Amino acid sequence: MELKPAPEWHTTTWLNTAEPLSLERLRGRVVLLHAFQMLCPGCVARGLPQAQRVAELFNGAPVAVIGLHTVFEHHEAMGLQSLRAFLHEYRIRFPVGVDAPGLDGDPMPRTMRAYAMQGTPTTVIIDAHGRLRRQVFGVHDDLLLGAELGTMLVEAKRSAEAMATNSPASPPASAQCTDDGCTIA
Amino acid sequence: MELKPAPEWHTTTWLNTAEPLSLERLRGRVVLLHAFQMLCPGCVARGLPQAQRVAELFNGAPVAVIGLHTVFEHHEAMGLQSLRAFLHEYRIRFPVGVDAPGLDGDPMPRTMRAYAMQGTPTTVIIDAHGRLRRQVFGVHDDLLLGAELGTMLVEAKRSAEAMATNSPASPPASAQCTDDGCTIA
Amino acid sequence: MELKPAPEWHTTTWLNTAEPLSLERLRGRVVLLHAFQMLCPGCVARGLPQAQRVAELFNGAPVAVIGLHTVFEHHEAMGLQSLRAFLHEYRIRFPVGVDAPGLDGDPMPRTMRAYAMQGTPTTVIIDAHGRLRRQVFGVHDDLLLGAELGTMLVEAKRSAEAMATNSPASPPASAQCTDDGCTIA
Amino acid sequence: MELKPAPEWHTTTWLNTAEPLSLERLRGRVVLLHAFQMLCPGCVARGLPQAQRVAELFNGAPVAVIGLHTVFEHHEAMGLQSLRAFLHEYRIRFPVGVDAPGLDGDPMPRTMRAYAMQGTPTTVIIDAHGRLRRQVFGVHDDLLLGAELGTMLVEAKRSAEAMATNSPASPPASAQCTDDGCTIA
Numbered sequence: 147m148e149l150k151p152a153p154e155w156h157t158t159t160w161l162n163t164a165e166p167l168s169l170e171r172l173r174g175r176v177v178l179l180h181a182f183q184m185l186c187p188g189c190v191a192r193g194l195p196q197a198q199r200v201a202e203l204f205n206g207a208p209v210a211v212i213g214l215h216t217v218f219e220h221h222e223a224m225g226l227q228s229l230r231a232f233l234h235e236y237r238i239r240f241p242v243g244v245d246a247p248g249l250d251g252d253p254m255p256r257t258m259r260a261y262a263m264q265g266t267p268t269t270v271i272i273d274a275h276g277r278l279r280r281q282v283f284g285v286h287d288d289l290l291l292g293a294e295l296g297t298m299l300v301e302a303k304r305s306a307e308a309m310a311t312n313s314p315a316s317p318p319a320s321a322q323c324t325d326d327g328c329t330i331a
Numbered sequence: 332m333e334l335k336p337a338p339e340w341h342t343t344t345w346l347n348t349a350e351p352l353s354l355e356r357l358r359g360r361v362v363l364l365h366a367f368q369m370l371c372p373g374c375v376a377r378g379l380p381q382a383q384r385v386a387e388l389f390n391g392a393p394v395a396v397i398g399l400h401t402v403f404e405h406h407e408a409m410g411l412q413s414l415r416a417f418l419h420e421y422r423i424r425f426p427v428g429v430d431a432p433g434l435d436g437d438p439m440p441r442t443m444r445a446y447a448m449q450g451t452p453t454t455v456i457i458d459a460h461g462r463l464r465r466q467v468f469g470v471h472d473d474l475l476l477g478a479e480l481g482t483m484l485v486e487a488k489r490s491a492e493a494m495a496t497n498s499p500a501s502p503p504a505s506a507q508c509t510d511d512g513c514t515i516a
Numbered sequence: 517m518e519l520k521p522a523p524e525w526h527t528t529t530w531l532n533t534a535e536p537l538s539l540e541r542l543r544g545r546v547v548l549l550h551a552f553q554m555l556c557p558g559c560v561a562r563g564l565p566q567a568q569r570v571a572e573l574f575n576g577a578p579v580a581v582i583g584l585h586t587v588f589e590h591h592e593a594m595g596l597q598s599l600r601a602f603l604h605e606y607r608i609r610f611p612v613g614v615d616a617p618g619l620d621g622d623p624m625p626r627t628m629r630a631y632a633m634q635g636t637p638t639t640v641i642i643d644a645h646g647r648l649r650r651q652v653f654g655v656h657d658d659l660l661l662g663a664e665l666g667t668m669l670v671e672a673k674r675s676a677e678a679m680a681t682n683s684p685a686s687p688p689a690s691a692q693c694t695d696d697g698c699t700i701a
Numbered sequence: 702m703e704l705k706p707a708p709e710w711h712t713t714t715w716l717n718t719a720e721p722l723s724l725e726r727l728r729g730r731v732v733l734l735h736a737f738q739m740l741c742p743g744c745v746a747r748g749l750p751q752a753q754r755v756a757e758l759f760n761g762a763p764v765a766v767i768g769l770h771t772v773f774e775h776h777e778a779m780g781l782q783s784l785r786a787f788l789h790e791y792r793i794r795f796p797v798g799v800d801a802p803g804l805d806g807d808p809m810p811r812t813m814r815a816y817a818m819q820g821t822p823t824t825v826i827i828d829a830h831g832r833l834r835r836q837v838f839g840v841h842d843d844l845l846l847g848a849e850l851g852t853m854l855v856e857a858k859r860s861a862e863a864m865a866t867n868s869p870a871s872p873p874a875s876a877q878c879t880d881d882g883c884t885i886a
Contacts, residue, residue, distance in 0.1 A: 186605065228594075375745065412778050663759075665847075666855075
C-alpha cells in the first residue's frame, strides 16, 4: 500500500503564529491537524481540549499541533473577529489557519474539500515526510491518538538518524530514559 | 543509558488464564502490567478501566495487558474469593496474578518490592525484549500511555523484521493502512 | 430578614419566545435565570447544560428557565447573529433575552448591573412572588439547585392553595405520588 | 392517594454509628437510604459518591443519610470485615446497616425484600413522618434528588412549626437567607 502525500492547505489567515504555515515548512515534524468550527459543540467540548493536551504533553517532541477553522455553516457568526475572541477565551495558543472559501460556490472550504472531510471535528495526522497517515471524523480516542503519534515519532527519529549517520538504533527522540524507565513528556 | 531487564514476577495464583504467566513467556510482546488493589479507589475508578481499554483497543497488536494484585493492607478483606468476585462484577477479563507475600515479614508483597512500587495504582510497561521501560505511580495519562505503547510496538516490529529477513522498513505491526490513512484498532 | 423583589430585566431582544418576557409576566412561577456569554467556557461546558436539564426535568412543574445574554467583553464577537447561531448549534430552546447595554458608558449591561453580578455564569432563582431568593456566581451544584427549586415549588403550591381554597395540606404540585413513592419528573 | 409508612429495617450490624438506627429513631428527619453492595460497580462509581455529597451538602439540615448493605450475591466476598475495609478506603462516614439474611432461604436480604427493591443501587427517600416517598433503582439524578429532599425539608419544617406554635410561614429550615439570596449549605 502506497502512502500518499497530504493535500496542501489553502488558508486566508493565520492566528497565533508570526508567519503562515504550510506542510512544506513543517516537514520533519509529525503534524496533528485539528479541523474545527468555533460553534461546533463536539469540537469545543472534546476535540480542542484534546489538541491542547497534545500540544502540552508533546512539547519538546517534534510534533506540531495545528488548528484549521473549516467553517461550512453560519459563516456570518464565525468570522475572524469572533474566532479571535474565541481563541482568547478558550486559551488556545497553537497556530490556527482559516480555511479558504470553496471554489466556484462550493459551500465547503477548500482544504476541507481537498481532504474530503465529513464534518467537524476531524483529526488528521501527517507524518514527518508529509504523508497523510490518519484521518478521523468525530472525537478520537486518546489512547489511539497517543499510539499513532508515538509510532510516527519513532519513524521520524529513525529517518533522521539514517540520513545523518547510519548510527545504530537508540531510544526514540521523544523519550527521556533513566535507570528506572522512560518518559515522554 | 543501559536499559535493564524487568524483575521477575513472584505470584501465588493466576486468574483469567489457563496457565501461570511470566515475563519469559511473554517475550516478544509489549507488556502493560497494572498493579492494583481491589479496594483502592483510584485503581477502581481510573486505573483498571484504562487497562481494560488498552486490552480492547490494542487487541490484535502484540500487547499483553496483565493485572497484578499487590495487597499491602486489609489483607483479610482482599483474599482470593473476594478478588474473584470483584473481577467478575467489574468484567475484568485479562489475566491477573496475585503477588506473593513479602519475605521475612515484609508487609509489601514480593513483586511490588522488587519493582520498588510506591503504592497502587502503578502502571509498568515492559518492552518486547523484557526490559523495564516505564513505571508510573498514580493514574497515567491516556495520551502518554498510548504514545509509549506505540513507540514500543514499532520497536518490537523492527526487531522482529531484523531478525527474520533484514527486510526494508514497513508500516508498524499495529497499523492497518489504507489509501486514506492508517488505523491501529 | 425581609426578602426583596428581584430587579426588573432590561433587554433589547428576545430569542426562542414569541413575546418579550418580564418578571411580571412570569409571576406565579419559579424562575431560574441563567446569565451567560456565548464565549464563556464555564457557561458552555457547565452552566448552560445544567439550565437545559432543569428545563427538561422540571417540564410540567411551574418553573421557567430563562437565559440572559450578558455580554461585557468581546461585544463584536457575540452579536445577535452569532448568538442565534450559537443557540441553534447547542440546541438551546428556552427563552433567551439579550441584556441591554449599560447606561452612561457603563461597560456592564443593565440587568447584570442591577443584580450586581460578578461575572458569568451566574445562576439566579426568583420565587413565585417575584422575590430574589438565590444568586450564585460560577457553576452551581446540581443537588443544591434542585433543593432550592424544590423548596420554592412547595411554597408556590402552598400560596396558590391558600389563595384558592384554604384547603388542607396536600402533596406538592411538582410531585406525582403513587402507592410506592413520589416522582417529580 | 394515601402515603404509606416505610417498612421497618431488619439489620444484623451497624457501622459508623454508636447505636443501631431505626426509622423510629430518625422520625422528624428526612431519611435518604442508599442500598448498595460494595462490589456493585454502579454503587461505587455513582451511587455512594452521591450519598456522600448529600451528607456533606445537607449537613446542618434535618436530613439523615444512611447506607444499607444489601448483599444478594457473592456473600462470601462481602462479609463484615470486607465491608469495614471498604468503608475505610472509600472514606464513607455515614451510618451503614447490614441487611439481615432472607427468611426461609430467601436469597434476598430482609429489608431489600420488604421494600421490593429490584437491585443495587437503590435510593429511597422517607419523609419526616416515616412515610415512603420515593424509591429509585439505578443511579438517581442529582437535580431530582435535590428537589425531592428540598420538598420534604419544607414539609418537615411546616409540620414542626404547626405543632409548635401555629406560627406564620417563614423561610424553610434549610435556608440561610440574606439580603442577596438564600443558601442551603
